[in-house]
Amino acid sequence: MTATQDPTTQTTARRLTTPIPGPRSVELMARKHAAVAGGVGTTMPVFARRAHGGLVEDVDGNVLIDLGSGIAVTTVGSSAPRVVEAVQAQAAEFTHTCFMVTPYEGYVRVAERLNQLAPGDHEKRSVLFNSGAEAVENAVKIARHHTGRQAVVVVDHAYHGRTSLTMAMTAKSMPYKSGFGPFTPEVYRAPVSYPFRDGGLDGAEAAARTLDVVDKQVGADNVAAVVIEPIQGEGGFIVPAPGFLAALAAWCRDNGALFVADEVQTGFARTGAMFACEHDDVVPDLLVTAKGIAGGLPLSAVTGRAEVMDGVHAGGLGGTYGGNPLACAAALAVMETIEEEGLVARAREVEALLGGRLRDLAARDPRVGDVRGRGAMLAAELVRPGTTEPDAALAKAVAGRAHAEGVIVLTCGTYGNVLRFLPPLAITDAQLHEAFDVLEAAFAATPGE
Incomplete structure (x- = not known):
């Protein structure tokens, strides 16, 4: 699948104009803490302004690649035309x-x-x-x-x-x-x-x-x-x-x-x-x-x-x-x-691309204990090398580094040690590859214990 020009963000790729979070998001987060019940947490430290396809633009103009789909909701893409x-x-x-x-x-x-x-x-x-x-x-x-x-x-x-x-x-x-x-x-x-x-x-x-x-x-x-x-x-x-x-x-x-x-x-x-x-x-x-x-x-x-x-x-x-x-x-x-738009088949294409890159990463990094899932619902379970002992700290650290570089990725699992990937099916191959490049860099920058 080839990228097409995104009329909402005028870009087809990740774009960082400020550190994550930017000043406007910092301001809004302070207002959130003062107005919203403390039991409502957030994964990302940024506030969305608009979204289209597989991209989310925040209030500071940063464009993030979305590997979460609002927890599997915007499957057909954000702001799908129909x-x-x-x-x-x-x-x-x-x-x-x-x-x-x-x-x-x-x-x-x-x-x-x-x-x-x-x-x-x-x-x-x-x-x-x-x-x-x-x-x-x-x-x-x-x-x-x-x-x-x-x-x-x-x-x-x-x-x-x-x-x-x-x-x-x-x-x-x-x-x-x-x-x-x-x-x-x-x-x-x-x-x-x-x-x-x-x-x-x-x-x-x-x-x-x-x-x-x-x-x-x-x-x-x-x-x-x-x-x-x-x-x-x-x-x-x-x-x-x-x-x-x-x-x-x-x-x-x-x-x-x-x-x-x-x-x-x-x-x-x-x-x-x-x-x-x-x-x-x-x-x-x-x-x-x-x-x-x-x-x-x-x-x-x-x-x-x-x-x-x-x-x-x-x-x-x-x-x-x-x-x-x-x-x-x-x-x-x-x-x-x-x-x-043939999105059932597109989910299988996402599985081949993203699953392939996850398996390649697992072959190089023993901290990736298991790669699993179907379609555009994939996960990597992170463990201490050579064991099945969950490594929740690694999952949190890798996700945090990805967030800082403009990629929305979620964690899950009973042990908190699973990175999960739920991209919109409207996401492009180029966006998936770019997001995974960021993820690989996050792994490389996160030392093991």
């Missing part, structure tokens, strides 16, 4: 009526498209919400209503949100859960397939270990749903061994539970398939989506088997803002952009 045009047109018509009061076609069209796109040839229904956590909570509500059971099974390293229920489902304490208990009951945790740390377990063996815990500690007859990210996000971009997800889905079918795929971070072309569970030929009973669904506007969804979704009584699902008309217009534009 999205901008669709939102502007809808805003001129109406911004809200509440679908539960006077419904509108946009909501129905989004539901129809989700039903078409979701894996499986069975009849489906969808319901729209605002955030990923809200959609996860409603998937649990639907599963409990359908099965008449209460227990929800989640796995180690999971992240499902920050609300009361989803905090219970999320594994990591700091910063997501610490001090916020007690948590919602009837949520049970089991081991996950983590090939880098599993001692050679294959998918079937890892699934047997997981299900043994479920059978013994929860009881199959009590399980309403198994909720899992097909590729774990905040937990470290963990890709389970082949066969693991399929074995869990089969267990759910055999035991009357629902298999719920949390594709909040993995959905909408991010992994080189429309949905990550397709890589494992898994058809979920309920599919949870958000983030990349609407190009930056707040929207989420639960899509599932018609007989499950239709079983909930009228009024049992919904919310004032769920399926907001602006967000629906954006979502339809996102899905059109993915199809018209």
Whole structure:
């Protein structure tokens, strides 16, 4: 892919006009500390002014290469033309009526498209919400209503949100859960397939270990749903061994539970398939989506088997803002952009380019213990050389050096030692190479212990 002139920033490349952060960002950060609750942190020390494609321009005129997509949200690129045009047109018509009061076609069209796109040839229904956590909570509500059971099974390293229920489902304490208990009951945790740390377990063996815990500690007859990210996000971009997800889905079918795929971070072309569970030929009973669904506007969804979704009584699902008309217009534009611009295939191109450079780095630097992921959802787990001991300090230092040089890169993982890469699919090859050049220099400038 060749770079084209960016009309927003008038550049196709990284540009630093001041140190990071610049004086205007420093001023705004002081105002942020005085006005915004201290519990809201920021990864970057700069304030955005505008963004386009794979670039973000800050208030000091610095242009940064974006390898984060606002945490997998701007998958089709920041300010994607179709999205901008669709939102502007809808805003001129109406911004809200509440679908539960006077419904509108946009909501129905989004539901129809989700039903078409979701894996499986069975009849489906969808319901729209605002955030990923809200959609996860409603998937649990639907599963409990359908099965008449209460227990929800989640796995180690999971992240499902920050609300009361989803905090219970999320594994990591700091910063997501610490001090916020007690948590919602009837949520049970089991081991996950983590090939880098599993001692050679294959998918079937890892699934047997997981299900043994479920059978013994929860009881199959009590399980309403198994909720899992097909590729774990905040937990470290963990890709389970082949066969693991399929074995869990089969267990759910055999035991009357629902298999719920949390594709909040993995959905909408991010992994080189429309949905990550397709890589494992898994058809979920309920599919949870958000983030990349609407190009930056707040929207989420639960899509599932018609007989499950239709079983909930009228009024049992919904919310004032769920399926907001602006967000629906954006979502339809996102899905059109993915199809018209071949972004599923583009994600695989990003995987080849960025994954290749990550593997080359790993071959030279023993501190890169594992390279993993799919599509434009890739990660490097950093360790002490010759061990699997996590090196969170290295991840923080490398990310910090990259930030100072104008590259947005995120960290994650239960141990805080994973660099994760979530570039917009509108990013150019040249921008990816330039960003990785900066990253390699950051590694070289960060000595090992």
